[in-house]
Amino acid sequence: MSKDGYICITDAMKALSAKREKLGLAPKQLSHIIETESFKERCTELVNKLENKLLLSRRNLLLNNNKLNISSVMDLGKLDLAYKKGKGVDQKWFVNPYLFVMIALEMDPEIYAEVVIWLTDGLIENRNEAGDAYVRMCSAISRIVPNKNDLKDNIKRVAKAINFIVFNKHEDGIRNTASKDELNDIIAIENVIASVIDDGFIKDYNSLISYLGDKWKRKWGNPVLALK
Structure with missing residues:
Protein backbone atom coordinates (compact mmCIF):
# COMPACT_ATOMS: atom_id res chain seq x y z
CA MET A 1 0.00 0.00 0.00
CA ASP A 108 -11.10 -14.48 -5.12
CA PRO A 109 -14.31 -16.42 -4.29
CA GLU A 110 -13.08 -16.85 -0.70
CA ILE A 111 -12.93 -13.08 -0.19
CA TYR A 112 -16.36 -12.77 -1.82
CA ALA A 113 -17.83 -15.32 0.61
CA GLU A 114 -16.25 -13.61 3.63
CA VAL A 115 -17.62 -10.20 2.60
CA VAL A 116 -21.13 -11.59 2.07
CA ILE A 117 -21.06 -13.28 5.50
CA TRP A 118 -19.67 -10.16 7.21
CA LEU A 119 -22.24 -7.87 5.58
CA THR A 120 -25.17 -10.17 6.30
CA ASP A 121 -24.13 -10.76 9.92
CA GLY A 122 -23.77 -7.01 10.39
CA LEU A 123 -27.24 -6.32 9.01
CA ILE A 124 -28.80 -9.03 11.19
CA GLU A 125 -26.99 -7.72 14.27
CA ASN A 126 -28.10 -4.15 13.58
CA ARG A 127 -31.71 -5.13 13.03
CA ASN A 128 -31.74 -7.30 16.17
CA GLU A 129 -30.36 -4.37 18.14
CA ALA A 130 -33.01 -2.13 16.60
CA GLY A 131 -35.68 -4.63 17.65
CA ASP A 132 -34.46 -4.63 21.26
CA ALA A 133 -34.47 -0.83 21.36
CA TYR A 134 -38.00 -0.76 19.92
CA VAL A 135 -39.31 -3.14 22.60
CA ARG A 136 -37.71 -1.04 25.34
CA MET A 137 -39.21 2.14 23.87
CA CYS A 138 -42.70 0.62 23.61
CA SER A 139 -42.53 -0.53 27.21
CA ALA A 140 -41.63 2.99 28.32
CA ILE A 141 -44.38 4.62 26.22
CA SER A 142 -46.97 2.27 27.71
CA ARG A 143 -46.29 3.85 31.10
CA ILE A 144 -47.28 7.35 29.94
CA VAL A 145 -50.40 6.36 27.97
CA PRO A 146 -53.33 6.07 30.43
CA ASN A 147 -55.77 4.58 27.92
CA LYS A 148 -54.22 1.33 26.73
CA ASN A 149 -56.71 1.21 23.85
CA ASP A 150 -54.78 4.14 22.38
CA LEU A 151 -51.36 2.58 22.91
CA LYS A 152 -51.01 0.96 19.47
CA ASP A 153 -51.86 4.17 17.61
CA ASN A 154 -49.68 6.23 19.94
CA ILE A 155 -46.67 4.00 19.29
CA LYS A 156 -47.28 4.24 15.53
CA ARG A 157 -47.29 8.03 15.86
CA VAL A 158 -43.96 7.94 17.70
CA ALA A 159 -42.48 5.60 15.07
CA LYS A 160 -43.64 8.03 12.39
CA ALA A 161 -41.99 10.88 14.30
CA ILE A 162 -38.72 8.94 14.44
CA ASN A 163 -38.87 8.42 10.67
CA PHE A 164 -39.24 12.17 10.17
CA ILE A 165 -36.27 12.84 12.44
CA VAL A 166 -34.03 10.31 10.68
CA PHE A 167 -35.24 10.53 7.06
CA ASN A 168 -37.15 13.85 7.06
CA LYS A 169 -40.12 11.92 5.68
CA HIS A 170 -42.37 8.98 6.44
CA GLU A 171 -43.54 6.19 4.17
CA ASP A 172 -44.39 2.54 4.65
CA GLY A 173 -41.34 0.29 4.72
CA ILE A 174 -38.84 3.15 4.76
CA ARG A 175 -36.79 1.50 7.50
CA ASN A 176 -36.21 -1.55 5.30
CA THR A 177 -34.07 0.66 3.06
CA ALA A 178 -32.17 2.30 5.91
CA SER A 179 -28.39 2.50 5.80
CA LYS A 180 -26.29 1.36 8.75
CA ASP A 181 -25.94 4.96 9.95
CA GLU A 182 -29.69 5.51 9.69
CA LEU A 183 -30.40 2.28 11.59
CA ASN A 184 -28.00 3.44 14.29
CA ASP A 185 -29.85 6.77 14.46
CA ILE A 186 -33.17 4.96 14.88
CA ILE A 187 -31.74 2.77 17.65
CA ALA A 188 -30.27 5.81 19.40
CA ILE A 189 -33.55 7.75 19.30
CA GLU A 190 -35.57 4.77 20.55
CA ASN A 191 -33.15 4.32 23.44
CA VAL A 192 -33.27 8.04 24.24
CA ILE A 193 -37.08 7.95 24.30
CA ALA A 194 -37.01 5.04 26.72
CA SER A 195 -34.41 6.78 28.90
CA VAL A 196 -36.15 10.17 29.16
CA ILE A 197 -39.36 8.40 30.18
CA ASP A 198 -37.64 5.98 32.57
CA ASP A 199 -35.75 8.85 34.22
CA GLY A 200 -38.90 10.93 34.64
CA PHE A 201 -37.95 13.79 32.32
CA ILE A 202 -41.04 13.14 30.19
CA LYS A 203 -44.17 12.24 32.12
CA ASP A 204 -46.96 12.34 29.50
CA TYR A 205 -47.50 11.44 25.85
CA ASN A 206 -48.06 14.97 24.54
CA SER A 207 -44.76 16.07 26.04
CA LEU A 208 -43.06 13.20 24.23
CA ILE A 209 -44.52 14.28 20.88
CA SER A 210 -43.43 17.88 21.51
CA TYR A 211 -39.95 16.64 22.40
CA LEU A 212 -39.70 14.67 19.13
CA GLY A 213 -41.05 17.65 17.20
CA ASP A 214 -38.30 19.84 18.63
CA LYS A 215 -35.67 17.26 17.63
CA TRP A 216 -37.02 17.24 14.07
CA LYS A 217 -37.00 21.02 13.92
CA ARG A 218 -33.42 21.25 15.21
CA LYS A 219 -32.17 18.70 12.70
CA TRP A 220 -34.07 19.69 9.56
CA GLY A 221 -35.27 23.23 10.25
CA ASN A 222 -38.88 22.18 9.67
CA PRO A 223 -41.94 23.50 11.51
CA VAL A 224 -42.76 21.85 14.81
CA LEU A 225 -43.82 18.26 14.23
CA ALA A 226 -47.53 17.75 13.78
CA LEU A 227 -48.37 14.06 13.50
CA LYS A 228 -52.11 13.57 13.61
Whole structure:
Protein backbone atom coordinates (compact mmCIF):
# COMPACT_ATOMS: atom_id res chain seq x y z
CA MET A 1 0.00 0.00 0.00
CA SER A 2 1.29 3.47 -0.88
CA LYS A 3 1.35 6.48 1.45
CA ASP A 4 -1.92 7.74 -0.03
CA GLY A 5 -3.66 4.44 0.68
CA TYR A 6 -3.70 3.23 -2.92
CA ILE A 7 -2.88 -0.46 -3.42
CA CYS A 8 -0.50 -1.94 -5.97
CA ILE A 9 -2.89 -3.87 -8.20
CA THR A 10 0.03 -5.20 -10.26
CA ASP A 11 1.40 -7.17 -7.30
CA ALA A 12 -2.08 -8.01 -6.02
CA MET A 13 -3.14 -9.51 -9.35
CA LYS A 14 -0.07 -11.76 -9.34
CA ALA A 15 -0.95 -13.05 -5.88
CA LEU A 16 -4.65 -13.44 -6.67
CA SER A 17 -3.90 -15.17 -9.98
CA ALA A 18 -1.56 -17.60 -8.22
CA LYS A 19 -4.29 -18.41 -5.71
CA ARG A 20 -6.82 -19.03 -8.50
CA GLU A 21 -4.38 -21.38 -10.19
CA LYS A 22 -3.79 -23.23 -6.92
CA LEU A 23 -7.55 -23.64 -6.47
CA GLY A 24 -7.92 -24.92 -10.01
CA LEU A 25 -9.96 -21.91 -11.13
CA ALA A 26 -9.91 -20.42 -14.62
CA PRO A 27 -7.53 -17.46 -15.02
CA LYS A 28 -8.88 -13.91 -15.04
CA GLN A 29 -7.19 -10.82 -16.43
CA LEU A 30 -7.65 -7.34 -14.99
CA SER A 31 -8.58 -5.96 -18.40
CA HIS A 32 -11.32 -8.56 -18.81
CA ILE A 33 -12.80 -7.66 -15.41
CA ILE A 34 -12.80 -3.94 -16.19
CA GLU A 35 -14.47 -4.49 -19.57
CA THR A 36 -17.53 -6.27 -18.15
CA GLU A 37 -20.80 -4.37 -17.88
CA SER A 38 -21.32 -5.57 -14.31
CA PHE A 39 -17.99 -4.06 -13.24
CA LYS A 40 -18.81 -0.77 -14.96
CA GLU A 41 -22.17 -0.62 -13.20
CA ARG A 42 -20.58 -1.20 -9.79
CA CYS A 43 -17.74 1.20 -10.51
CA THR A 44 -20.20 3.93 -11.53
CA GLU A 45 -21.99 3.59 -8.21
CA LEU A 46 -18.66 3.49 -6.36
CA VAL A 47 -17.58 6.74 -8.00
CA ASN A 48 -20.88 8.37 -7.05
CA LYS A 49 -20.61 7.22 -3.43
CA LEU A 50 -16.97 8.28 -3.09
CA GLU A 51 -17.69 11.66 -4.63
CA ASN A 52 -20.47 12.20 -2.11
CA LYS A 53 -17.94 11.54 0.66
CA LEU A 54 -15.46 13.94 -0.95
CA LEU A 55 -12.95 11.10 -1.34
CA LEU A 56 -12.67 11.27 -5.10
CA SER A 57 -12.16 13.95 -7.73
CA ARG A 58 -14.54 13.63 -10.68
CA ARG A 59 -13.08 16.30 -12.91
CA ASN A 60 -12.30 13.73 -15.60
CA LEU A 61 -15.43 11.63 -15.18
CA LEU A 62 -16.96 10.61 -18.49
CA LEU A 63 -20.49 9.26 -18.32
CA ASN A 64 -22.34 7.64 -21.20
CA ASN A 65 -25.98 6.90 -20.34
CA ASN A 66 -25.01 6.99 -16.67
CA LYS A 67 -22.16 4.54 -17.21
CA LEU A 68 -18.42 5.01 -16.87
CA ASN A 69 -16.54 5.05 -20.14
CA ILE A 70 -13.82 2.62 -19.08
CA SER A 71 -12.18 -0.37 -20.71
CA SER A 72 -8.70 -0.48 -19.17
CA VAL A 73 -6.72 0.45 -16.08
CA MET A 74 -5.53 3.55 -17.95
CA ASP A 75 -9.13 4.75 -18.14
CA LEU A 76 -9.34 4.32 -14.38
CA GLY A 77 -6.31 6.58 -14.13
CA LYS A 78 -8.22 9.33 -15.92
CA LEU A 79 -10.81 9.17 -13.15
CA ASP A 80 -8.23 9.42 -10.36
CA LEU A 81 -9.07 5.82 -9.46
CA ALA A 82 -5.60 4.60 -10.42
CA TYR A 83 -2.09 5.78 -11.25
CA LYS A 84 1.17 4.20 -12.37
CA LYS A 85 4.70 4.27 -11.03
CA GLY A 86 7.92 3.36 -12.78
CA LYS A 87 8.67 2.55 -16.40
CA GLY A 88 9.09 -0.53 -18.54
CA VAL A 89 9.27 -3.84 -16.69
CA ASP A 90 9.31 -1.97 -13.36
CA GLN A 91 6.04 -0.16 -14.06
CA LYS A 92 3.29 -0.83 -11.53
CA TRP A 93 -0.29 0.34 -11.23
CA PHE A 94 -1.88 1.48 -7.97
CA VAL A 95 -5.65 1.63 -7.53
CA ASN A 96 -8.11 3.23 -5.12
CA PRO A 97 -8.54 0.86 -2.13
CA TYR A 98 -12.29 0.63 -2.68
CA LEU A 99 -11.67 -0.34 -6.28
CA PHE A 100 -9.14 -2.93 -5.13
CA VAL A 101 -11.82 -4.60 -3.01
CA MET A 102 -14.12 -4.73 -6.05
CA ILE A 103 -11.40 -6.44 -8.08
CA ALA A 104 -10.51 -8.81 -5.24
CA LEU A 105 -14.17 -9.85 -5.01
CA GLU A 106 -14.06 -10.76 -8.70
CA MET A 107 -10.78 -12.62 -8.42
CA ASP A 108 -11.10 -14.48 -5.12
CA PRO A 109 -14.31 -16.42 -4.29
CA GLU A 110 -13.08 -16.85 -0.70
CA ILE A 111 -12.93 -13.08 -0.19
CA TYR A 112 -16.36 -12.77 -1.82
CA ALA A 113 -17.83 -15.32 0.61
CA GLU A 114 -16.25 -13.61 3.63
CA VAL A 115 -17.62 -10.20 2.60
CA VAL A 116 -21.13 -11.59 2.07
CA ILE A 117 -21.06 -13.28 5.50
CA TRP A 118 -19.67 -10.16 7.21
CA LEU A 119 -22.24 -7.87 5.58
CA THR A 120 -25.17 -10.17 6.30
CA ASP A 121 -24.13 -10.76 9.92
CA GLY A 122 -23.77 -7.01 10.39
CA LEU A 123 -27.24 -6.32 9.01
CA ILE A 124 -28.80 -9.03 11.19
CA GLU A 125 -26.99 -7.72 14.27
CA ASN A 126 -28.10 -4.15 13.58
CA ARG A 127 -31.71 -5.13 13.03
CA ASN A 128 -31.74 -7.30 16.17
CA GLU A 129 -30.36 -4.37 18.14
CA ALA A 130 -33.01 -2.13 16.60
CA GLY A 131 -35.68 -4.63 17.65
CA ASP A 132 -34.46 -4.63 21.26
CA ALA A 133 -34.47 -0.83 21.36
CA TYR A 134 -38.00 -0.76 19.92
CA VAL A 135 -39.31 -3.14 22.60
CA ARG A 136 -37.71 -1.04 25.34
CA MET A 137 -39.21 2.14 23.87
CA CYS A 138 -42.70 0.62 23.61
CA SER A 139 -42.53 -0.53 27.21
CA ALA A 140 -41.63 2.99 28.32
CA ILE A 141 -44.38 4.62 26.22
CA SER A 142 -46.97 2.27 27.71
CA ARG A 143 -46.29 3.85 31.10
CA ILE A 144 -47.28 7.35 29.94
CA VAL A 145 -50.40 6.36 27.97
CA PRO A 146 -53.33 6.07 30.43
CA ASN A 147 -55.77 4.58 27.92
CA LYS A 148 -54.22 1.33 26.73
CA ASN A 149 -56.71 1.21 23.85
CA ASP A 150 -54.78 4.14 22.38
CA LEU A 151 -51.36 2.58 22.91
CA LYS A 152 -51.01 0.96 19.47
CA ASP A 153 -51.86 4.17 17.61
CA ASN A 154 -49.68 6.23 19.94
CA ILE A 155 -46.67 4.00 19.29
CA LYS A 156 -47.28 4.24 15.53
CA ARG A 157 -47.29 8.03 15.86
CA VAL A 158 -43.96 7.94 17.70
CA ALA A 159 -42.48 5.60 15.07
CA LYS A 160 -43.64 8.03 12.39
CA ALA A 161 -41.99 10.88 14.30
CA ILE A 162 -38.72 8.94 14.44
CA ASN A 163 -38.87 8.42 10.67
CA PHE A 164 -39.24 12.17 10.17
CA ILE A 165 -36.27 12.84 12.44
CA VAL A 166 -34.03 10.31 10.68
CA PHE A 167 -35.24 10.53 7.06
CA ASN A 168 -37.15 13.85 7.06
CA LYS A 169 -40.12 11.92 5.68
CA HIS A 170 -42.37 8.98 6.44
CA GLU A 171 -43.54 6.19 4.17
CA ASP A 172 -44.39 2.54 4.65
CA GLY A 173 -41.34 0.29 4.72
CA ILE A 174 -38.84 3.15 4.76
CA ARG A 175 -36.79 1.50 7.50
CA ASN A 176 -36.21 -1.55 5.30
CA THR A 177 -34.07 0.66 3.06
CA ALA A 178 -32.17 2.30 5.91
CA SER A 179 -28.39 2.50 5.80
CA LYS A 180 -26.29 1.36 8.75
CA ASP A 181 -25.94 4.96 9.95
CA GLU A 182 -29.69 5.51 9.69
CA LEU A 183 -30.40 2.28 11.59
CA ASN A 184 -28.00 3.44 14.29
CA ASP A 185 -29.85 6.77 14.46
CA ILE A 186 -33.17 4.96 14.88
CA ILE A 187 -31.74 2.77 17.65
CA ALA A 188 -30.27 5.81 19.40
CA ILE A 189 -33.55 7.75 19.30
CA GLU A 190 -35.57 4.77 20.55
CA ASN A 191 -33.15 4.32 23.44
CA VAL A 192 -33.27 8.04 24.24
CA ILE A 193 -37.08 7.95 24.30
CA ALA A 194 -37.01 5.04 26.72
CA SER A 195 -34.41 6.78 28.90
CA VAL A 196 -36.15 10.17 29.16
CA ILE A 197 -39.36 8.40 30.18
CA ASP A 198 -37.64 5.98 32.57
CA ASP A 199 -35.75 8.85 34.22
CA GLY A 200 -38.90 10.93 34.64
CA PHE A 201 -37.95 13.79 32.32
CA ILE A 202 -41.04 13.14 30.19
CA LYS A 203 -44.17 12.24 32.12
CA ASP A 204 -46.96 12.34 29.50
CA TYR A 205 -47.50 11.44 25.85
CA ASN A 206 -48.06 14.97 24.54
CA SER A 207 -44.76 16.07 26.04
CA LEU A 208 -43.06 13.20 24.23
CA ILE A 209 -44.52 14.28 20.88
CA SER A 210 -43.43 17.88 21.51
CA TYR A 211 -39.95 16.64 22.40
CA LEU A 212 -39.70 14.67 19.13
CA GLY A 213 -41.05 17.65 17.20
CA ASP A 214 -38.30 19.84 18.63
CA LYS A 215 -35.67 17.26 17.63
CA TRP A 216 -37.02 17.24 14.07
CA LYS A 217 -37.00 21.02 13.92
CA ARG A 218 -33.42 21.25 15.21
CA LYS A 219 -32.17 18.70 12.70
CA TRP A 220 -34.07 19.69 9.56
CA GLY A 221 -35.27 23.23 10.25
CA ASN A 222 -38.88 22.18 9.67
CA PRO A 223 -41.94 23.50 11.51
CA VAL A 224 -42.76 21.85 14.81
CA LEU A 225 -43.82 18.26 14.23
CA ALA A 226 -47.53 17.75 13.78
CA LEU A 227 -48.37 14.06 13.50
CA LYS A 228 -52.11 13.57 13.61
